[in-house]
Amino acid sequence: MIWTLFKRRNSAPVARERLQILLAHERSPLGRSSNLISVLQEDILAAISRHVFVEPDSVQVKMDRGEQISTLEIEIEIPNMVAPPLVARAS
Template sequence: MSMFGFFRRKPQPDGSADAAKERLSILLAHERTGRQGPDVLPIIQREIMEVILRHLKIGKDNVDIRIDRGDDFSTLEINIELPEAGGAKPKAASSAR
């Protein structure tokens, strides 16, 4: 590997990032098809909330997830109110040994 290749490498996403990316892909595919069927948007909204609460020590009232549907596109908006610095630390990931 060249020296320039070392600096161009992108960090590998962790498991939760992959899961979030997959959920958003499902959301986009659903919106593009416009099929009539079960509405998966509330399910995705709930799963995103669960992931946020799993990784941050905050209450549900500190997270606001909105889905706005327009004629041409939909918008997913996530607002997270974080406590003061040092107030909410990320939950430690359990390591398998």
């Protein structure tokens, strides 16, 4: 309960992350920099889609820029229904 209250407060990091993802998409047609995220997302999605059916928004790419190194976090959600072999092996 206390934890939920505490967590509710920090909405700024969510805002920041949503903006970074959204703007990476919106900038690409205008030819502005840092569209790496959207390019990566499309390529990964294309590669996965050749083997498993996935929704376009099931591939999430996040970039954290640091001073020395940046990290890339890729999260891919695969639906259980359409990929029975994977589910069987996992359980």
